[in-house]
Amino acid sequence: xxxxxxxxxxxxxxxxxxxxxxxxxxxxxxxxxxxxxxxxxxxxxxxxxxxxxxxxxxxxxxxxxxxxxxxxxxxxxxxxxxxxxxxxxxxxxxxxxxxxxxxxxxxxxxxxxxxxxxxxxxxxxxxxxxxxxxxxxxxxxxxxxxxxxxxxxxxxxxxxxxxxxxxxxx
Amino acid sequence: xxxxxxxxxxxxxxxxxxxxxxxxxxxxxxxxxxxxxxxxxxxxxxxxxxxxxxxxxxxxxxxxxxxxxxxxxxxxxxxxxxxxxxxxxxxxxxxxxxxxxxxxxxxxxxxxxxxxxxxxxxxxxxxxxxxxxxxxxxxxxxxxxxxxxxxxxxxxxxxxxxxxxxxxxxxxxxxxxxxxxxxxxxxxxxxxxxxxxxxxxxxxxxxxxxxxxxxxxxxxxxxxxxxxxxxxxxxxxxxxxxxxxxxxxxxxxxxxxxxxxxxxxxxxxxxxxxxxxxxxxxxxxxxxxxxxxxxxxxxxxxxxxxxxxxxxxxxxxxxxxxxxxxxxxxxxxxxxxxxxxxxxxxxxxxxxxxxxxxxxxxxxxxxxxxxxxxxxxxxxxxxxxxxxxxxxxxxxxxxxxxxxxxxxxxxxxxxxxxxxxxxxxxxx
Ligand code: SF4
Numbered sequence: 186x187x188x189x190x191x192x193x194x195x196x197x198x199x200x201x202x203x204x205x206x207x208x209x210x211x212x213x214x215x216x217x218x219x220x221x222x223x224x225x226x227x228x229x230x231x232x233x234x235x236x237x238x239x240x241x242x243x244x245x246x247x248x249x250x251x252x253x254x255x256x257x258x259x260x261x262x263x264x265x266x267x268x269x270x271x272x273x274x275x276x277x278x279x280x281x282x283x284x285x286x287x288x289x290x291x292x293x294x295x296x297x298x299x300x301x302x303x304x305x306x307x308x309x310x311x312x313x314x315x316x317x318x319x320x321x322x323x324x325x326x327x328x329x330x331x332x333x334x335x336x337x338x339x340x341x342x343x344x345x346x347x348x349x350x351x352x353x354x355x
Numbered sequence: 356x357x358x359x360x361x362x363x364x365x366x367x368x369x370x371x372x373x374x375x376x377x378x379x380x381x382x383x384x385x386x387x388x389x390x391x392x393x394x395x396x397x398x399x400x401x402x403x404x405x406x407x408x409x410x411x412x413x414x415x416x417x418x419x420x421x422x423x424x425x426x427x428x429x430x431x432x433x434x435x436x437x438x439x440x441x442x443x444x445x446x447x448x449x450x451x452x453x454x455x456x457x458x459x460x461x462x463x464x465x466x467x468x469x470x471x472x473x474x475x476x477x478x479x480x481x482x483x484x485x486x487x488x489x490x491x492x493x494x495x496x497x498x499x500x501x502x503x504x505x506x507x508x509x510x511x512x513x514x515x516x517x518x519x520x521x522x523x524x525x526x527x528x529x530x531x532x533x534x535x536x537x538x539x540x541x542x543x544x545x546x547x548x549x550x551x552x553x554x555x556x557x558x559x560x561x562x563x564x565x566x567x568x569x570x571x572x573x574x575x576x577x578x579x580x581x582x583x584x585x586x587x588x589x590x591x592x593x594x595x596x597x598x599x600x601x602x603x604x605x606x607x608x609x610x611x612x613x614x615x616x617x618x619x620x621x622x623x624x625x626x627x628x629x630x631x632x633x634x635x636x637x638x639x640x641x642x643x644x645x646x647x648x649x650x651x652x653x654x655x656x657x658x659x660x661x662x663x664x665x666x667x668x669x670x671x672x673x674x675x676x677x678x679x680x681x682x683x684x685x686x687x688x689x690x691x692x693x694x695x696x697x698x699x700x701x702x703x704x705x706x707x708x709x710x711x712x713x714x715x716x717x718x719x720x721x722x723x724x725x726x727x728x729x730x731x732x733x734x735x736x737x738x739x740x741x742x743x744x745x746x747x748x749x750x751x752x753x754x755x756x757x758x759x760x761x762x763x764x765x766x767x768x769x770x771x772x773x774x775x776x777x778x779x780x781x782x783x
Contacts, residue, residue: 204540204631206737206739208737208739208741208742209739209741212719212741213718213719213720213742214719214720216389216390216418216718216720217389217419217424217426217427217430217720218426219390219392219393219396219430231740231741231746232740232741232746250541251540251541251544251574254540254541254574255476255739256476256718257473257474257476257490257491257492258390259390259393259492259493259494277541280544280545280574280576281476281490281491281492284491284492284495285492285495288492288494288495288498289494333377333508335506344494345397345494345498346397346401346494346497349401349497349498349501350400350401350402353402353403
């Protein structure tokens with residue numbers, strides 16, 4: 186996320202269903218890739234390979250409930266981030282995926298109505314701190330949960346690594 | 356307070372905590388497998404030099420053993436070098452351990468009241484030993500390696516009270532599949548789940564681990580089974596350390612209390628059908644499902660009692676010609692015991708292949724990958740699209756007894772249809 190900016194603007198590139206698990210986001214067979222940037226090549230590789238090619242930097246992925254359920258693989262969050270995804274907006278998230286995303290500096294927004302309120306191609310504006318989503322294309326607001334203070338702090342730092350680095354220097 | 360609240364309060368140095376409170380807690384044990392390489396990279400990126408406490412870190416190779424590719428071999432090598440440089444003595448290399456969630460308890464690393472984190476979602480399994488155990492990501496683990504602490508949001512707690520008892524051919528696996536089917540894949544999202552009741556207290560420690568392991572598949576953050584004499588007896592020979600106890604307070608607050616009558620509600624084996632763990636049906640409701648591969652193993656069901664029941668089912672039978680039975684003991688220790696007791700002999704004689712103790716095909720990497728159009732019955736814990744191979748393969752999750760029976764029948768089958776005798780009286 187650019188310089189701790191908690192306001193994001195982007196285009197919805199994919200609208201997915203409920204229970205998109207980490208095997209769908211990043212299949213187990215590619216887990217021995219530990220170079221984070223390279224994980225992007227295998228984003229949604231088995232189920233939705235077309236999404237990756239269509240992503241432009243800062244695009245949003247919208248989904249139903251329990252996005253990122255399943256394994257603890259951090260590659261799932263890394264692949265989204267390094268494929269250019271600016272934020273994932275979902276009804277709810279798998280717990281470990283949610284933490285991984287924050288720790289890698291990938292904004293995640295809980296918004297139960299997002300799937301019904303957005304279509305592919307819509308322009309959104311998100312205020313992470315306040316928990317607000319504006320659908321600029323449809324000219325309506327979508328209710329979202331404000332992020333915990335701790336999460337905002339980590340996102341603002343760009344993730345856990347820069348956060349801890351800064352702490353060590355200080 | 357509930358068990359989760361008590362452990363977090365202790366680890367955070369507080370008298371009391373309440374749900375939704377965010378606390379920073381000291382970690383008692385930090386476990387990683389091959390993804391220790393990702394952790395190591397983040398750790399170095401942070402600029403850290405030494406881990407906070409090498410005696411509290413455990414590293415176990417299990418996902419890709421022995422190395423299936425040059426890339427994995429290099430990963431293993433990098434971790435070995437890191438482990439040596441940091442003085443991490445709790446390191447279980449290829450041939451020394453097995454699946455991380457079996458190796459940790461088997462070697463006395465987990466005890467009641469501990470706060471355990473692991474870079475694996477099924478770390479939740481260790482709640483069967485009374486520990487607050489949960490999965491975290493690799494970068495987060497790098498933070499733990501630096502600081503020995505982590506932030507947690509105190510979870511709300513559910514209590515699942517299981518009355519009655521498990522009938523013949525109904526195991527802990529069937530019980531937990533039934534519960535997941537009832538609550539849904541996100542039915543316990545972010546919650547701490549306490550299992551208790553007479554049916555639970557009668558279970559072996561190995562069977563309790565099946566419950567806590569699969570609680571992950573309904574979204575739980577941590578899960579517990581009771582710390583009782585059965586557990587303490589299991590733990591005593593494993594560790595010279597003092598073993599504490601932990602139980603919820605009488606006035607502990609639960610967001611939900613769910614009561615299940617096992618005898619009535621779970622009267623037959625349960626199966627999770629493709630492609631979701633909460634897509635659960637009683638075995639008798641499924642029609643004819645032909646099976647290409649049967650997998651017996653994993654951190655869910657690769658323990659001695661699982662190999663034993665499978666051996667009893669296949670004893671005197673042969674695996675169906677069109678079906679492969681892949682057996683994976685969960686650890687080296689279980690492998691040796693199963694050898695000694697003749698279970699592996701029985702399984703191999705029937706036509707099974709034995710994989711080395713590790714994750715094997717569970718995560719779709721090697722040692723039994725499915726082709727498009729193939730159907731597998733597996734004692735593992737996930738049947739997501741493509742989990743064990745082709746995205747066009749199908750995985751049914753079931754108990755070890757059903758896996759073994761299906762391997763013999765070549766289709767999903769009830770063990771009673773294969774074994775006529777009372778399994779308790781049978782000798783193998
Ligand atoms: S056996 Fe399967 S579920 Fe268990 S740790 Fe290994 S890959 Fe994960």
